[in-house]
Amino acid sequence: MAMVKKIIKTIKVDADRCNGCRGCEIICSAFHAEPKYSSINPARSRIRVISHRLKDIWLPVFAGGYAAAECAGRDIYMIDGKEYDECGFCRAACPSRDLFKEPDSGLPLKCDMCEGEEMPLCVTWCLNDVLTYEEREVEVEEEEEKPEQLDIGLGSLADKYGVQKLLDAVARMTKKD
Ligand code: SF4
Numbered sequence: 001m002a003m004v005k006k007i008i009k010t011i012k013v014d015a016d017r018c019n020g021c022r023g024c025e026i027i028c029s030a031f032h033a034e035p036k037y038s039s040i041n042p043a044r045s046r047i048r049v050i051s052h053r054l055k056d057i058w059l060p061v062f063a064g065g066y067a068a069a070e071c072a073g074r075d076i077y078m079i080d081g082k083e084y085d086e087c088g089f090c091r092a093a094c095p096s097r098d099l100f101k102e103p104d105s106g107l108p109l110k111c112d113m114c115e116g117e118e119m120p121l122c123v124t125w126c127l128n129d130v131l132t133y134e135e136r137e138v139e140v141e142e143e144e145e146k147p148e149q150l151d152i153g154l155g156s157l158a159d160k161y162g163v164q165k166l167l168d169a170v171a172r173m174t175k176k177d
């Protein structure tokens with residue numbers, strides 16, 4: 001199979017620097033509001049700060065892919081004397097919790113790296129240099145067109161949320177300001 005070069009975009013998180021100001025949640029939810037910047041609702045943010053004040057834990061996590069089922073292998077992590085709950089580092093919208101779900105429709109939210117912007121806005125808005133944008137080039141096998149995967153994904157979302165909610169979400173996502 002042919003190999004192609006692909007740019008992977010990611011955000012490196014230095015959790016020890018985070019003070020829980022939630023500026024990242026505010027700008028992310030404002031950027032993704034309809035119309036843009038018309039409202040602020042951290043529940044719509046694609047980055048959430050997992051916090052345990054008594055344990056001095058402030059952990060920004062940005063949303064990854066949708067997981068249709070709960071996973072089996074959950075762990076508790078001890079890092080630098082701090083105990084992080086199971087699921088703490090997980091970036092998935094999954095059935096076991098409310099994180100990264102659009103509050104009205106329940107549809108999963110995913111970080112899009114602030115598509116159209118030069119730099120992810122949470123990165124530029126974080127005054128404590130917690131978030132660093134990184135790009136790296138990797139060689140991957142050229143993906144074949146697999147329409148059946150799209151069908152399966154759409155089918156499971158339609159089963160879960162209903163066709164109308166799915167259509168509403170697609171309309172919101174494709175709407176140009
Ligand atoms: S803006 Fe930076 S310091 Fe504030 S909560 Fe987000 S990651 Fe933490």
Ligand code: SF4
Pocket residue numbers: 024027028031045046047062063110111112113114115120121122123
């Ligand atoms: S990169 Fe953009 S979409 Fe992703 S979490 Fe940050 S502000 Fe939200």
